[in-house]
Amino acid sequence: MAIKGELTRQKIIADAAQIFQRKGFGATSINDLLSATGVTKGNLYFHFPGKEAIGIAVLQQESERFMQFLDEALTGSTPAACLDNFFTMVLRKHQKIGFVGGCLFGNTALEASDTFPVYAQMVSDVFDQWSDKLQCKVTAAQVLGLVRGDLPAKHLAQMIVATIEGGIMQSRLKKSAEPMTRCLDTLRTVLALKLPTAH
Amino acid sequence: MAIKGELTRQKIIADAAQIFQRKGFGATSINDLLSATGVTKGNLYFHFPGKEAIGIAVLQQESERFMQFLDEALTGSTPAACLDNFFTMVLRKHQKIGFVGGCLFGNTALEASDTFPVYAQMVSDVFDQWSDKLQCKVTAAQVLGLVRGDLPAKHLAQMIVATIEGGIMQSRLKKSAEPMTRCLDTLRTVLALKLPTAH
Numbered sequence: 012m013a014i015k016g017e018l019t020r021q022k023i024i025a026d027a028a029q030i031f032q033r034k035g036f037g038a039t040s041i042n043d044l045l046s047a048t049g050v051t052k053g054n055l056y057f058h059f060p061g062k063e064a065i066g067i068a069v070l071q072q073e074s075e076r077f078m079q080f081l082d083e084a085l086t087g088s089t090p091a092a093c094l095d096n097f098f099t100m101v102l103r104k105h106q107k108i109g110f111v112g113g114c115l116f117g118n119t120a121l122e123a124s125d126t127f128p129v130y131a132q133m134v135s136d137v138f139d140q141w142s143d144k145l146q147c148k149v150t151a152a153q154v155l156g157l158v159r160g161d162l163p164a165k166h167l168a169q170m171i172v173a174t175i176e177g178g179i180m181q182s183r184l185k186k187s188a189e190p191m192t193r194c195l196d197t198l199r200t201v202l203a204l205k206l207p208t209a210h
Numbered sequence: 211m212a213i214k215g216e217l218t219r220q221k222i223i224a225d226a227a228q229i230f231q232r233k234g235f236g237a238t239s240i241n242d243l244l245s246a247t248g249v250t251k252g253n254l255y256f257h258f259p260g261k262e263a264i265g266i267a268v269l270q271q272e273s274e275r276f277m278q279f280l281d282e283a284l285t286g287s288t289p290a291a292c293l294d295n296f297f298t299m300v301l302r303k304h305q306k307i308g309f310v311g312g313c314l315f316g317n318t319a320l321e322a323s324d325t326f327p328v329y330a331q332m333v334s335d336v337f338d339q340w341s342d343k344l345q346c347k348v349t350a351a352q353v354l355g356l357v358r359g360d361l362p363a364k365h366l367a368q369m370i371v372a373t374i375e376g377g378i379m380q381s382r383l384k385k386s387a388e389p390m391t392r393c394l395d396t397l398r399t400v401l402a403l404k405l406p407t408a409h
Contacts, residue, residue, distance in 0.1 A: 201361075
């Protein structure tokens, strides 16, 4: 019974994540959640006090998944190769979903910044952690002369995050890989990313 | 009477623009619009068939205003100075509103891309026009050696748009000028923007 309850809770979070990402938190009603999850109203309220709590659970789960994605994507034979691989992986991630849904954190940032302080804080933390992970790789790459050294690693990391979020926005709008691919290639050049030569 | 009607229509658009920017289209109800505008339901439906039509009118008006802003901001003694002045003006624009509301087009892009094709097309056109205006200045600056010449002007213009949208997102989330200022300064450096020396 406890296991069944936990499975229901997980199903609510998974289904809610999809609908929030597509419609946004604000526009999603409890009825939308009921038809998306297929659970009864009583069951939904047994697991969560309301929509905001479901949103928090979704953000928590997605944050953990995103950090795991970052750790897996930021790998390579040199720090510059790690950044390059991350660029490839983040594009692939959005390409795989046909540029539908975009970045849950970016969407929530734009939707929640002025109206849901709890969500805004959670998303702000995700962006900071993302930026910190990039900064580590940029610093290491700079030491080895594999990324331009005339700008602080922190500034370059923040620009990477901003450019990727903007690139996702453009690709999602046009349902085309072109804007995001272009932004990532331009980032590679302006960072002066030096990659190991292929054998 | 015709003038009074036009004034009411303008008031509905102006008040709706504010509430859409803060709450998003999806989360704004007709009741929200009625209390924001103070007009009666009958009067609102006399001017607009529904929320979607109000959204279109808001996007049209804001697009025209934004193009006017771009033409005013992209001015200076050299093409590089035009880009620099635009960076300063776009920061000031968002600073003046305390990083509340953000960019209506960015918000609409994230909200409408998968659900409201009419809005998505309008916003996509705004981004294309914005990018085209930047591209003209970048090209002119490249000819004069005032911006790096190793990347196509179109790619640099697209990166500027993406980075600014991402920077607005971060500043709005943190209610701080720091992320956007940082992104714009980093853009100045990675573009290798050469400005006229002050006298």
